[in-house]
Structure formats: structure tokens, C-alpha cells
Amino acid sequence: MRLTKRIAILGSTGSIGQNALKVLAALGDGYRLQSLAAGKDIRALLKQIRRFRPKRVALFDPGAAKKLCARMPRARPQILTGLDGLCELARDPEADLIVLSLVGAVGLAPLLAALRAGKTVALANKEPMVMAGELLMEEAHRHGAQILPVDSEPSAIFQCLPPHCVARGSASQTIEKILLTASGGPFLRSNGSLKHISVKQALRHPNWKMGPKITIDSATLMNKGFEAIEIKNLFRLRMEQIEVLIHPQSILHSAVEFRDGSILAQMSRPDMRLPIQYALTFPERATLRTVAPVNLASLRNLEFDRPDLGQFPCLKLALAAGRRGGVYPAALSAADEVAVSSFLNAGLRFTDIHRVVAETLSDLERMKGVARSHPSLEDLVEMDQWARQKAEEKVRKLV
Numbered sequence: 001m002r003l004t005k006r007i008a009i010l011g012s013t014g015s016i017g018q019n020a021l022k023v024l025a026a027l028g029d030g031y032r033l034q035s036l037a038a039g040k041d042i043r044a045l046l047k048q049i050r051r052f053r054p055k056r057v058a059l060f061d062p063g064a065a066k067k068l069c070a071r072m073p074r075a076r077p078q079i080l081t082g083l084d085g086l087c088e089l090a091r092d093p094e095a096d097l098i099v100l101s102l103v104g105a106v107g108l109a110p111l112l113a114a115l116r117a118g119k120t121v122a123l124a125n126k127e128p129m130v131m132a133g134e135l136l137m138e139e140a141h142r143h144g145a146q147i148l149p150v151d152s153e154p155s156a157i158f159q160c161l162p163p164h165c166v167a168r169g170s171a172s173q174t175i176e177k178i179l180l181t182a183s184g185g186p187f188l189r190s191n192g193s194l195k196h197i198s199v200k201q202a203l204r205h206p207n208w209k210m211g212p213k214i215t216i217d218s219a220t221l222m223n224k225g226f227e228a229i230e231i232k233n234l235f236r237l238r239m240e241q242i243e244v245l246i247h248p249q250s251i252l253h254s255a256v257e258f259r260d261g262s263i264l265a266q267m268s269r270p271d272m273r274l275p276i277q278y279a280l281t282f283p284e285r286a287t288l289r290t291v292a293p294v295n296l297a298s299l300r301n302l303e304f305d306r307p308d309l310g311q312f313p314c315l316k317l318a319l320a321a322g323r324r325g326g327v328y329p330a331a332l333s334a335a336d337e338v339a340v341s342s343f344l345n346a347g348l349r350f351t352d353i354h355r356v357v358a359e360t361l362s363d364l365e366r367m368k369g370v371a372r373s374h375p376s377l378e379d380l381v382e383m384d385q386w387a388r389q390k391a392e393e394k395v396r397k398l399v
């Protein structure tokens with residue numbers, strides 16, 4: 001008899017969270033929603049509670065949690081608040097699979113809580129893997145937990161790799177390199193200055209519909225650098241084994257080149273429901289067709305090109321931080337979070353996103369007495385705080 005998989009979705013009101021609920025509803029029998037968590041969007045959360053009837057709910061913002069309680073006087077799920085509430089759901093003994101689709105470094109503590117409880121985590125929230133991926137993989141190994149990538153490119157690579165390679169962490173012995181594809185975002189073909197790009201223009205991604213932070217990270221290509229670091233950590237590779245390729249059609253979501261010369265790639269329409277479904281149903285591949293397949297005969301051409309690092313300086317910064325390792329990726333991710341939020345909400349120029357991150361990393365370079373390699377988790381959390389503060393100072397001078 002097949003057991004029901006009980007799912008917790010942390011970040012349920014966002015783009016990935018909503019898609020995860022659509023997939024869950026389509027999968028039907030054999031899957032049940034255990035809990036939901038979000039930041040503060042009680043309107044969206046209320047609708048989800050009424051439709052999916054989770055046992056437990058967490059809201060990061062205590063004020064929003066109070067309002068939610070007031071709006072649901074009877075027959076409501078247990079409501080938790082704050083980071084502790086999110087961590088509680090992440091380690092819930094009644095949840096079999098945790099979908100982590102929060103955005104930013106806030107996901108680190110719930111991810112750690114889930115891994116330490118030996119959970120299987122369907123991971124979309126890439127920032128914690130950028131910040132502390134090596135340590136998180138060690139925690140997963142120590143507690144018998146598993147991370148299933150949801151991000152389309154890491155998922156493509158996961159789907160192309162033999163499972164025993166992933167389980168043993170021995171992918172680097174079989175792989176020559178990873179071909180990590182990037183659409184190039186909305187400004188790939190723009191040859192003028194991007195100084196006066198508006199928020200609206202930057203949010204217009206040609207192929208993907210996503211939350212605001214990742215959409216801006218995709219426009220600067222910082223997102224591709226984050227993915228390179230995420231992939232390095234997930235599959236225990238060297239940064240030198242990861243090659244970024246611009247592929248404007250977003251049909252081939254990444255490929256693995258093996259030592260024997262074979263290349264395996266995963267192809268599908270750009271729709272996050274497919275990698276989410278793969279993670280929810282893993283190790284099975286569901287027969288349910290949520291996304292129509294690509295019609296190869298109708299494709300005119302698939303283009304691949306090397307990125308111009310001069311045009312996309314954020315990608316250059318991220319790849320360099322990934323190669324340096326240690327505390328650098330944590331500083332990179334934290335400074336980017338501040339810079340992107342300031343572009344979206346506080347009038348920072350699009351081109352100053354790079355400037356804020358680059359200057360923060362330069363300050364780190366000059367700082368004395370910092371253990372830059374082999375950091376502990378505490379060192380990384382401290383670095384996150386330090387880089388945020390530095391980046392905020394830089395933003396204040398620019399807006």
C-alpha cells in the first residue's frame with residue numbers, strides 16, 4: 001500500500017509556493033498538505049488555508065499572525081509566528097517533505113532545522129545554499145537528510161546524473177563539466193546604458209514569471225552566479241567545472257558533460273511546475289502531465305553562446321566569489337539582497353546593484369582579522385550581518 005506524502009510549504013504565497021500548491025492539487029491522492037508558511041500576506045494565505053486545510057500555519061510577521069487569528073475565529077489551523085514558527089514547521093515530525101520556497105537568507109534557519117530533523121527538502125530557496133552550501137550539505141549527510149533541487153537548472157542536472165553519483169557525492173569523478181544555461185534576461189540584446197532602467201522594465205523577464213528578487217537577479221545575471229555556487233555545493237564540484245552558457249530560448253535547462261564525451265541535457269518548456277513536480281514525486285517520475293512537452297520539430301533553433309562578463313559584471317563578481325569560497329559567497333548574497341531590495345523599493349539605480357555588491361566585497365578584501373576560509377556557520381551568519389550593514393551604508397550614499 002502506498003503511503004500518503006505529507007507536505008509542508010514554507011513560502012506558500014510566493015511564485016514557487018503557489019506553483020507547488022497547483023502541483024499538489026493536480027497530484028491528488030497520495031499527497032496531502034500538512035502546513036503552510038509565509039511572511040505577511042494573510043490575504044493569499046487565507047485563501048490557501050480555506051482550500052487546502054493545513055493542520056499548521058506559520059507567519060513570520062507577528063502582527064499579520066494576529067490579524068489571521070482574528071479573521072479565522074473558529075476551526076482554524078494551529079498558528080505559529082516568527083522564525084521559530086518557521087523552524088517548527090520545517091522539523092515537524094508529521095511532515096515528510098518540506099518545500100522551501102522562502103526568498104533570501106531568512107531560509108537558512110528553517111533549512112537547517114529541516115536537515116537536522118533528517119527531512120527531505122525540495123529546495124527552491126537558493127540563497128542559503130549560496131551562503132553556506134558546504135556546511136548545509138555536511139549537515140544533510142550527518143542527519144540522513146536529502147536536498148532535492150527545485151530550481152530549474154540544478155533540477156535539470158539532478159535529473160541527468162546517475163542517482164548513485166548524487167548519493168555518494170562522487171559526481172565530480174564522472175563529470176567533466178556542467179553546462180549551466182541562462183536566458184540572458186531582458187537586457188541581453190540591449191547595447192545602450194542600463195543606468196536609467198526602471199523597476200518595471202527590469203521586472204519584465206522574457207521567459208519566466210517569478211518573484212521580484214529572482215527576476216532582478218536574472219536581469220543582472222547575479223542569479224546565474226548564485227546557481228553556479230549552488231550547483232558546486234549541491235553536487236560537490238569545483239567552480240572550474242561549471243560553464244555558463246547563454247541560451248535565450250530557455251528550453252534546455254542545463255546539461256552534464258561526462259568524462260567520456262557524452263552530454264545529457266534536460267529540456268522542457270520554461271514552467272516551474274515541472275521541476276517542482278519532479279521533486280515532490282521523487283524518486284518516482286509522475287505520469288501526470290502538468291506541462292506540455294517541447295515540440296522539437298517546431299523549434300527553429302536553439303542558440304548557445306558564452307556570456308559577456310563585461311556586460312554582466314554581477315555574474316563576474318559571483319563566479320569570482322564562488323571560486324574564492326569561504327565567507328565570500330555569504331557576503332555576495334547578503335550585499336545583493338540589500339542592493340536588489342533598494343532597487344525595488346528605494347530608488348537605487350539598476351547599475352548600482354553591481355556597484356554596491358562590488359564595493360562591499362572590496363571592503364571585505366581590505367578588512368583585517370577575518371577568517372576568510374573554512375568558516376563556521378556562526379562566521380557565515382556574522383558575515384551576512386556585516387555585509388548587509390556595509391551594503392546599506394553604500395546604498396545610503398547612492399540614493
Ligand SMILES: NC(=O)c1ccc[n+]([C@@H]2O[C@H](COP(=O)([O-])OP(=O)(O)OC[C@H]3O[C@@H](n4cnc5c(N)ncnc54)[C@H](OP(=O)(O)O)[C@@H]3O)[C@@H](O)[C@H]2O)c1
Nearest residue numbers: 011013014015016038039040041060102124125126210211
Ligand atoms: N520563482 C521562480 O520561478 C524561482 C525559480 C527558481 C528558484 N527560485 C528561488 O525560490 C525562492 C522563492 O522565489 P519566489 O520567486 O517564489 O519568491 P516570491 O514570489 O517573492 O515569494 C517569496 C515567499 O517567501 C515568503 N517570505 C518572504 N520573506 C519572508 C520572511 N521573512 N519570513 C517568512 N516568509 C517570507 C513570502 O511571503 P509573503 O508573500 O507573505 O511576503 C513568499 O511566500 C527564491 O530563493 C528564488 O531564488 C524561484
